[in-house]
Amino acid sequence: xxxxxxxxxxxxxSRWALIGVPAISVMLGSMTVLIPQVSxxxxxxxxxxxxxxAWRMIVRDLWPVWAALPLGxxxxxFSGQPLGSAxxxxxxxxxxxxxxxxxxxxxxxxxxWAIAGTLVAVVQLVGLAIANGSGGGTSAVVLLPQxxxxxLILPLMVRLCARLDVLRWTL
Amino acid sequence: xxxxxxxxxxxxRRAQYGIFASYVIAVAGAGFAxxxxxxxxxxxxxxxxxxxxxxxxxxxxxxxxxxxxxxxGDVGESIGAYFDAASKNKAMAKELAASKRKLIEADVVxxxxxxxxxxxxxxxxxxxxxxxxxxxxxxxSSSRRxxxxxxxxxxxxxxxxxxxxxxxxxxxxxxxxxxxxxxLLIVDGGNVTPVKRTTDSAPALAIGTGDGRxxxxxxxxxxxxxxxxxxxxxxxGGIYRPxxxxxxxxxxxxxxxxxxxxADPARLDYAEVxxxxxxxxxxxxxxxxxxxxx
Numbered sequence: 223x224x225x226x227x228x229x230x231x232x233x234x235x236s237r238w239a240l241i242g243v244p245a246i247s248v249m250l251g252s253m254t255v256l257i258p259q260v261s262x263x264x265x266x267x268x269x270x271x272x273x274x275x276a277w278r279m280i281v282r283d284l285w286p287v288w289a290a291l292p293l294g295x296x297x298x299x300f301s302g303q304p305l306g307s308a309x310x311x312x313x314x315x316x317x318x319x320x321x322x323x324x325x326x327x328x329x330x331x332x333x334x335w336a337i338a339g340t341l342v343a344v345v346q347l348v349g350l351a352i353a354n355g356s357g358g359g360t361s362a363v364v365l366l367p368q369x370x371x372x373x374l375i376l377p378l379m380v381r382l383c384a385r386l387d388v389l390r391w392t393l
Numbered sequence: 394x395x396x397x398x399x400x401x402x403x404x405x406r407r408a409q410y411g412i413f414a415s416y417v418i419a420v421a422g423a424g425f426a427x428x429x430x431x432x433x434x435x436x437x438x439x440x441x442x443x444x445x446x447x448x449x450x451x452x453x454x455x456x457x458x459x460x461x462x463x464x465x466g467d468v469g470e471s472i473g474a475y476f477d478a479a480s481k482n483k484a485m486a487k488e489l490a491a492s493k494r495k496l497i498e499a500d501v502v503x504x505x506x507x508x509x510x511x512x513x514x515x516x517x518x519x520x521x522x523x524x525x526x527x528x529x530x531x532x533x534s535s536s537r538r539x540x541x542x543x544x545x546x547x548x549x550x551x552x553x554x555x556x557x558x559x560x561x562x563x564x565x566x567x568x569x570x571x572x573x574x575x576x577l578l579i580v581d582g583g584n585v586t587p588v589k590r591t592t593d594s595a596p597a598l599a600i601g602t603g604d605g606r607x608x609x610x611x612x613x614x615x616x617x618x619x620x621x622x623x624x625x626x627x628x629x630g631g632i633y634r635p636x637x638x639x640x641x642x643x644x645x646x647x648x649x650x651x652x653x654x655x656a657d658p659a660r661l662d663y664a665e666v667x668x669x670x671x672x673x674x675x676x677x678x679x680x681x682x683x684x685x686x687x
Contacts (some may be wrong), residue, residue, distance in 0.1 A: 224556075234585075239484075253454075254533075254534075255530065255531070255532060255533045255534050256451060256454050256530050257530065257533070263478075263604050263605045264533065264534060264535060264538075264603070264604075265533065266533035266534040266538050268534045268536065269534075281589030286419075286421060287415050287416055287418075288415050288418040288419040290419070291418070291419065291422040291426070294426070298453060299447040299450075300450065301534055301535045302531075302532025302534060302535035302537050302539045303532075303535045303537070304430050304434075304440065304535075305429050305430075305432075305433065305440060305443055305444060306425075306426040306427065306428070306429025306430040306433070307426075307430055309422065309425075309426035309429070310426035310427050310429075310430060311423060313419050313420075313423040313426065315421060315602070316419065317419065317420075317423075344457075346536075349535070349536065352430055352433075352535045353504070353535060353536045353537045354536070354583075355433075355434050355613040356430075356433040356437065356440075356583070357437065357583040358436045358536060358537050358581065358582045358583040359582035359583045359600070359601070359603070360536045360537075360581075360582035360602070360603030360604075361582070361602070361603070361605070364536065364602070364603045364604040365536060365581075372394035380420050381592070
């Protein structure tokens with residue numbers, strides 16, 4: 223059919239796009255540390271985790287619980303944290319979010335933001351503890367700007383994922 | 394009505410088992426990840442070998458991006474340079490005149506140094522860098538301060554070698570892949586550099602804080618460091634040869650003197666990897682004994 227004249231009703235979305243778009247967006251988020259910039263200060267928010275949480279907020283049943291494992295592994299490759307740190311923490315985040323789903327059925331965006339923001343902060347602090355346990359010695363105060371930036375940028379990531387959500391159904 | 398929970402799929406046994414299995418996988422995987430994290434703590438060598446394989450795969454991406462983009466580090470600086478341009482210019486002109494005089498003095502000293510060394514018959518062997526490579530990326534979101542160097546074992550890079558930039562010490566190699574290596578920057582919270590003050594060789598330890606600065610701890614209690622003091626590697630303990638500039642003290646705090654590293658890795662394009670410095674062996678004990686008898 224000519225381009226632009228595909229049927230808009232009753233269309234079947236590609237299965238690959240439905241799973242692939244969220245997965246690739248999270249992986250690209252993890253790869254933001256590859257930007258050619260050597261920073262002396264941890265300021266870059268953990269985009270992989272933020273995008274993962276944003277997807278989880280928009281489409282609750284998108285990810286099976288184990289999806290955090292491969293995505294966390296991919297993040298560990300790039301992040302510089304000890305291997306397994308994101309695998310462990312992201313999976314725990316998913317399990318905690320499952321508990322919240324049972325606990326608070328109705329949530330508005332601000333509650334979602336508060337929950338996700340707290341989890342991001344906790345993940346970063348526990349990640350710091352893991353990094354310090356394997357030879358680092360950074361104090362938690364250093365992470366404060368990064369945590370604030372991460373929490374503030376979360377709604378933006380939700381917007382981005384909402385755009386991508388439309389995209390994945392129309393691809 | 395409450396939104397239907399995706400975790401309660403109704404009466405289908407198949408769906409229920411599927412969800413149960415996904416939880417089992419997740420918990421088992423989390424346990425496995427915990428083990429991996431523990432290896433980082435108790436078997437750092439095996440762990441870093443694993444990571445360097447992965448770093449090899451990703452360093453070409455940053456290298457390509459780096460060559461495609463102009464250095465992003467100095468965008469902010471070039472904008473900032475426009476502010477106070479006139480007063481800066483005046484100050485710089487004054488500085489230039491002062492440094493020109495110093496340069497002439499240094500020239501004279503260098504000449505004299507060479508002559509004296511020739512008289513003494515001292516051999517000065519300059520250290521040949523092993524390789525020169527670009528620092529392509531860093532762990533911007535992690536609390537550890539690693540940078541990725543675009544040279545690896547195939548260029549002769551090995552664990553522990555110091556990495557030196559044009560302005561001073563950058564860090565040391567901690568894990569090596571085939572075409573890439575991971576450099577632990579001196580500002581990392583787990584990195585300690587033995588240094589000395591240039592003016593009187595007062596020894597100190599420069600400990601990274603993880604926020605782009607260093608804390609200087611004097612090794613003798615009677616020394617006080619002032620802002621503006623410059624510190625170079627002392628060469629004690631090996632690894633770093635003596636005389637590489639490390640940091641400039643900026644202010645005195647409660648836990649020690651804060652310092653800024655001389656080499657700003659954010660602006661660094663290329664760095665040299667040097668061989669590990671070995672401290673010259675101490676005089677043989679027999680000689681010391683003889684000296685005491687005298």
